[in-house]
Each structure stands twice: as C-alpha cells, then as structure tokens.
Amino acid sequence: MRTLGQFVAVLRKDLTIEFRSRDILYPMALFSFLLVVVFSFAFLSDPAKARDYGPGIVWVTVLFSSTVGLNRLFDRERENGCLWALLLGPVPAGAVFAAKVVGHLLFTGLMEALTLPLVLLFFDLPVVDVPAFLAAVALGTVGVSLVGTLFSAMLMNARMKEVLLPLVTYPVLVPVVIAGVKVTALAVGAPLAEEPGPWLRFLAGFDMVFGVVTLLLFERMVRT
Amino acid sequence: MTGSLPAFRIAAEAVTRVIGRRHILRGVSLDAGPGDVVALVGPNGAGKTTLLHVLAGRSSHEDGRVRLRWDGREVTGLEFRARVAFLPHDLFLYPDLTARENLAFFATLHGVGDATDRVAGTLDRVGLARDADRLVRTLSRGMQQRAAVGRLLVTGAAVWLLDEPGTGLDTLGRQWLWSTLEGHARAGGAVVLSSHDPAEVGRLATRILALRSGRVLADLAGGPDGTRQAFEAIENPP
Numbered sequence: 001m002r003t004l005g006q007f008v009a010v011l012r013k014d015l016t017i018e019f020r021s022r023d024i025l026y027p028m029a030l031f032s033f034l035l036v037v038v039f040s041f042a043f044l045s046d047p048a049k050a051r052d053y054g055p056g057i058v059w060v061t062v063l064f065s066s067t068v069g070l071n072r073l074f075d076r077e078r079e080n081g082c083l084w085a086l087l088l089g090p091v092p093a094g095a096v097f098a099a100k101v102v103g104h105l106l107f108t109g110l111m112e113a114l115t116l117p118l119v120l121l122f123f124d125l126p127v128v129d130v131p132a133f134l135a136a137v138a139l140g141t142v143g144v145s146l147v148g149t150l151f152s153a154m155l156m157n158a159r160m161k162e163v164l165l166p167l168v169t170y171p172v173l174v175p176v177v178i179a180g181v182k183v184t185a186l187a188v189g190a191p192l193a194e195e196p197g198p199w200l201r202f203l204a205g206f207d208m209v210f211g212v213v214t215l216l217l218f219e220r221m222v223r224t
Numbered sequence: 225m226t227g228s229l230p231a232f233r234i235a236a237e238a239v240t241r242v243i244g245r246r247h248i249l250r251g252v253s254l255d256a257g258p259g260d261v262v263a264l265v266g267p268n269g270a271g272k273t274t275l276l277h278v279l280a281g282r283s284s285h286e287d288g289r290v291r292l293r294w295d296g297r298e299v300t301g302l303e304f305r306a307r308v309a310f311l312p313h314d315l316f317l318y319p320d321l322t323a324r325e326n327l328a329f330f331a332t333l334h335g336v337g338d339a340t341d342r343v344a345g346t347l348d349r350v351g352l353a354r355d356a357d358r359l360v361r362t363l364s365r366g367m368q369q370r371a372a373v374g375r376l377l378v379t380g381a382a383v384w385l386l387d388e389p390g391t392g393l394d395t396l397g398r399q400w401l402w403s404t405l406e407g408h409a410r411a412g413g414a415v416v417l418s419s420h421d422p423a424e425v426g427r428l429a430t431r432i433l434a435l436r437s438g439r440v441l442a443d444l445a446g447g448p449d450g451t452r453q454a455f456e457a458i459e460n461p462p
Contacts, residue, residue: 090306
C-alpha cells in the first residue's frame with residue numbers, strides 16, 4: 001500500500017513539473033506534427049504508395065516522438081541530484097521506475113491521440129479493425145516506454161545521450177515496430193494473409209518479459 | 225522526528241574506498257548514536273564527502289562495512305534508508321516544485337501520516353513559511369539550504385548526514401542551522417557533518433574526526449580543545 005502511495009507521489013510530482021514546464025509535451029507534439037507533415041508531403045504525390053507506407057509512418061511517428069520524450073524523462077531527476085534523493089529514500093526502485101514508465105506513457109498517449117488521427121487522415125488509411133489498431137498502438141507504446149525508460153535512466157548522465165539513446169534503444173525495439181506495422185497494416189485492410197491476433201500476442205508477451213526485465217535492471221543500472 | 229527513539233548506532237567499520245588506483249578512504253571508522261554530533265574535518269580531498277556518501281549508501285566501498293543497529297537489530301535496505309537522511313552539496317530538491325511541494329513529496333515518500341500539518345510546521349521551523357509557495361528555483365541559495373534542512377526534518381530520520389551544511393547561509397542562517405542540529409541531537413537523533421569552520425565544529429561537535437588523504441589523523445572529543453587540536457592536526461600533519 002505504501003509503495004503504491006510512493007508510486008503515485010512520484011507520478012504526481014512528474015506531472016506537476018511537466019504541466020508547469022512543458023519540457024516534454026511541447027517538443028514531442030511539435031516533432032511528431034512536423035514528422036507527419038513532412039511525410040505526408042513526401043508521399044502525397046502517389047496516394048496508392050501512401051497507403052502502403054502509412055502503417056510504417058504510424059510507427060515511425062510513435063517511435064521518434066516518444067524518443068524525444070525519453071531524452072528528457074530523467075533531466076529533472078539529474079538537476080540537484082534528485083534521483084539520488086529517491087534512491088536513498090525508503091522507496092523501492094520499482095516504484096520510481098513504474099512511475100516514470102506510466103508518466104512517459106501518458107505523455108506519449110497524449111501525443112498519439114493528437115497526431116495519429118492526422119496520419120490516418122493524410123495517408124487515407126481507413127481503420128477497419130479499430131480494436132486491433134488501438135491494441136497495437138497501446139501494447140507497442142508500453143514496450144517502447146519500458147525499454148526506453150530503462151535506457152534513458154542508464155544514459156542520464158552520459159555525454160551525447162540524445163545520440164546514444166536511439167542507438168541502444170531502437171535495436172531492442174525492432175520487434176515491436178515490426179509487429180506494430182503488421183497489425184496496423186491488417187487493421188487498415190491491407191491484403192495480407194495473416195491475422196492480427198498472433199502479432200498482438202507477441203506484443204503482449206514482449207511487454208510482459210521486458211516489464212519484468214526492466215524492473216529488475218533499473219536499480220542496478222541507475223546506481224552504477 | 226516524532227516520539228522517543230529506541231537505541232541506535234550507525235557505524236562505518238574500517239571503510240576503504242578506491243577509485244582507480246587512488247585510495248579515497250583508507251580503513252576509516254566512526255560511529256554515532258543518540259545525541260552525538262560527529263564532525264568530519266580536513267582539507268579538500270581528505271575524504272569527508274566520500275565518507276558521508278558511503279555512510280548514506282550513495283557510494284560503494286571496496287572494504288569494510290557500514291552498519292545501522294536499531295533497537296537491538298541490524299537494519300538494511302528500505303528501513304536503513306528510512307532512518308538515515310543525507311544532505312549533500314546538491315541539496316536533493318526539485319527546482320520546479322515549490323518548497324512546500326518538495327517537503328510534501330518527501331514526507332509522502334517517507335510515509336508521514338499528517339503530511340500537510342507536518343510540512344506547514346516544518347516550513348515555519350526553517351523560516352520559509354512566507355516563501356513556501358515559491359519555486360525552489362527562485363529561492364536564494366541560503367533559502368534553498370533551509371528548505372533542504374526542512375527535507376531532513378520532515379522525513380523524521382534519526383541519523384542526519386550533512387556535507388558542509390553551512391554553505392550559502394548568512395550569519396543568522398548559520399545560527400539557525402546550529403540550533404536545528406543541536407535540537408535534533410538533543411531530541412535523541414545523531415548528526416554526522418563535514419565542516420571547514422572551527423566555530424561550527426567547536427559549537428556543535430561531541431566528537432571530531434580529522435581526515436587527511438583518506439586517513440584518520442585524529443579522533444578527538446568535541447569542545448574547544450578538541451577543535452583546536454583537530455584543526456592543528458590537519459594543518460600540520462605528522
């Protein structure tokens with residue numbers, strides 16, 4: 001019960017700071033909006049191809065924009081050594097990690113709610129299987145947040161962390177992006193001889209495995 | 225800190241800290257219990273800050289051990305971290321939260337029940353009642369230092385570890401700090417602090433550890449004589 005209270009306190013603290021400073025939300029929203037506009041201009045000349053590329057654009061938008069947020073996720077903990085204030089307090093590291101993941105999920109979810117409808121609109125992607133599409137975005141975003149938050153914490157004090165973070169995070173997230181693109185393509189009616197079910201189960205499995213792994217590794221990574 | 229505390233003792237036993245080939249601490253021991261104020265003195269690079277970091281659990285150590293005995297048993301992990309609070313140079317305060325929000329946040333993490341009242345009382349005690357709703361970023365360094373001491377007060381930890389806590393405080397602020405630390409020791413808490421100020425050490429310390437190059441040069445009782453001897457020892461090493 002106390003751990004839950006600590007989790008809520010860390011999350012509420014992060015949201016308070018974010019809604020005061022908007023260090024994460026504004027860059028994420030601006031970047032994803034620009035990304036969608038640039039891609040749509042690049043592919044609008046050929047609407048048929050635009051529909052083929054659309055699912056990929058959805059996931060590039062999710063991945064790149066969430067990385068913008070990940071880069072800043074631990075900045076506020078670095079200032080004044082605040083992460084150590086948490087680690088040296090009677091707070092399980094898992095509560096801190098979970099709060100960071102949920103915070104990032106909320107920021108990314110908000111960004112997705114604003115920009116993914118634009119992708120669907122600009123790329124003329126009619127979502128015929130809404131539950132599969134929403135499930136893929138939700139499960140994929142959880143995977144991105146879990147892996148990204150861990151590496152973001154690990155690289156918190158690294159020089160050139162903005163460069164390093166995608167380099168270490170993206171290879172781990174390739175399976176998530178592949179599964180996400182597949183389900184999105186199926187959800188918008190692409191003629192593929194597959195069902196979204198196995199890909200969604202894969203995404204759920206990825207989240208479960210990496211949920212445990214990242215939770216176990218977080219304290220060790222931030223303490224070293 | 226509320227209520228009476230059980231018997232406790234925090235101890236560093238022959239702690240050695242090595243970074244690369246350099247020995248930052250060489251078999252340093254100290255202990256502190258209820259009512260103790262242990263001052264660490266020494267020139268820059270003597271190992272004072274590292275010793276505090278090791279005691280707090282922020283730095284690892286290659287040899288020796290840090291123990292906290294609480295009510296007859298040894299405590300570790302989350303319980304250790306609930307009993308020991310650390311105030312380093314970097315203050316551990318969120319610049320984009322107000323002083324009140326910072327204290328309320330740390331009170332919640334420490335499971336303080338009546339957090340709102342406790343925070344209000346603490347802000348009053350550290351002299352920040354009027355500035356409680358200003359962002360920490362906008363406070364002067366001295367006020368930030370007061371808020372950081374407020375963090376120690378609000379958590380209710382018994383053992384306070386402070387790295388040069390007088391930094392940024394004016395004369396009145398230092399008098400306030402000294403009274404606060406004395407009050408904590410009188411209430412049954414323990415204080416371990418590093419200091420370069422003979423006046424601070426002379427007034428507060430019940431025990432003085434003089435360090436140089438990671439070694440204990442002298443382990444002395446507090447008071448004017450002990451303070452003089454400790455500062456002489458670090459200025460004129462054998």
